[in-house]
Structure formats: C-alpha cells, structure tokens
Amino acid sequence: MASEAEPLSRQAFRRLENLIVTMELQPGALVTEKQLIGLAGQGRTPVREAIQKLEWQGLMRVRPRVGLQITELVESDHENIMQVRRQLEPVAAMLVAEHAGEEQRSALLDCAKAMGTATATGDIAGFLEADKRFDEILEDACPNRFLMSALAPLQTHSRRRWFSTASVERMDQAVTQHVAVIRAIRSGDAEATRRAMETLLAYLTDS
Numbered sequence: 001m002a003s004e005a006e007p008l009s010r011q012a013f014r015r016l017e018n019l020i021v022t023m024e025l026q027p028g029a030l031v032t033e034k035q036l037i038g039l040a041g042q043g044r045t046p047v048r049e050a051i052q053k054l055e056w057q058g059l060m061r062v063r064p065r066v067g068l069q070i071t072e073l074v075e076s077d078h079e080n081i082m083q084v085r086r087q088l089e090p091v092a093a094m095l096v097a098e099h100a101g102e103e104q105r106s107a108l109l110d111c112a113k114a115m116g117t118a119t120a121t122g123d124i125a126g127f128l129e130a131d132k133r134f135d136e137i138l139e140d141a142c143p144n145r146f147l148m149s150a151l152a153p154l155q156t157h158s159r160r161r162w163f164s165t166a167s168v169e170r171m172d173q174a175v176t177q178h179v180a181v182i183r184a185i186r187s188g189d190a191e192a193t194r195r196a197m198e199t200l201l202a203y204l205t206d207s
Contacts, residue, residue: 009049012040016050018132020059020070021160022125027072036068057153059160078161081154082205088151089201090194092142097185097193100141107137108182115175122168127175128159134178158204170207177203 118127177200184193
C-alpha cells in the first residue's frame with residue numbers, strides 16, 4: 001500500500017507495474033499516456049517518470065509514431081531471468097539474514113502472515129502484493145544496493161510470468177517456499193537462508 005509521503009512518481013509506478021503484472025494491461029497492448037494517467041490516478045509528470053522506469057525495466061516499450069506498448073511475455077526469457085536470479089538472489093538473501101534490523105524482520109513476519117491469509121482465502125492478488133512487499137523488504141535490508149538494483153526488474157518479470165499461469169495450488173507451493181526463506185532470515189542463519197532461497201528459486205525455475 002502506498003504511503004502518502006511516497007513520491008507521486010513511485011505511486012504511479014507501483015500502480016502501473018501492478019496492472020502489468022496482473023495483466024489488466026495485457027501483454028502487447030497499445031496504450032496512451034492519457035490512459036495511463038487515468039489508471040495511475042496521478043498527473044502527467046509522475047506518470048511520465050513512471051513510464052521511463054517501466055521502459056528501463058523492460059515492461060513497456062515506447063514506439064515512435066505508434067505509442068506505448070506493454071511488452072509481450074516471451075517464454076524463452078524465463079530461463080535467462082532465472083539463471084541470473086539463481087546466481088544473485090541467494091547472495092542477497094544471505095546478506096539480509098546478516099544485516100536486517102528488527103523492524104525489517106518483523107515486516108517479513110507480516111509478509112508471511114499475509115501470504116498465509118492469501119492461501120487460506122485463495123487470494124492470488126493478495127499473494128502477489130505480499131510477494132512484492134517481500135522483495136521490497138529484502139531490497140531495503142540488503143546493504144548491497146547494486147545487487148538489489150539488478151534483481152528488482154527480474155523479480156517483476158518473474159512475477160508477471162507466474163501470474164500468467166497462476167492457480168491456488170501453485171500459490172500454496174510458492175507460499176511454503178517463501179515462508180521457509182522468511183523463517184531462515186528471521187533466525188539470522190545466513191547458510192540456512194541461502195539454502196532456502198535456492199530451493200525457492202529452483203521451484204520458480206521449474207514452475
């Protein structure tokens with residue numbers, strides 16, 4: 001949930017990113033800046049800044065004389081994305097286990113509870129929101145900002161692909177794997193965290 005103190009451009013980005021991930025903005029769809037302003041509920045300048053970030057992350061394409069296009073889902077990208085995530089994300093998770101503060105560890109527990117609620121109610125959108133929050137907490141807690149900057153767009157692409165074939169059964173499995181990572185981070189055990197993250201990423205690679 002966006003904070004009132006959060007920059008308007010970030011609020012616009014969050015809203016549009018969510019619409020792309022959940023495919024309310026369909027892959028390949030052509031959209032206008034005016035449409036995005038209406039969907040984001042923000043003014044022109046924040047939305048233009050959000051569009052720039054979405055383009056940088058590969059979620060939107062600016063096509064001269066055509067307009068704005070939501071990028072297609074390319075199945076062959078999945079293995080390449082996961083190849084990078086499998087290398088970088090266990091390292092990031094270990095750093096988080098070592099450096100996260102109590103507030104961040106507590107926030108991860110809230111994520112685990114939200115994921116559990118999503119499982120109990122079959123709320124796939126609720127799980128995706130908690131999963132996004134999980135990634136944001138890890139980004140905030142990790143002392144290596146370059147590492148997390150590399151991972152953030154890859155996580156979003158993975159989230160969109162996962163949603164494209166989502167089911168309650170797959171969500172249950174994903175929640176179990178995420179909660180294992182959260183427990184390991186909260187314990188402060190870096191090696192256990194690495195193993196749990198590797199298991200989660202192996203599941204995401206094959207699913």
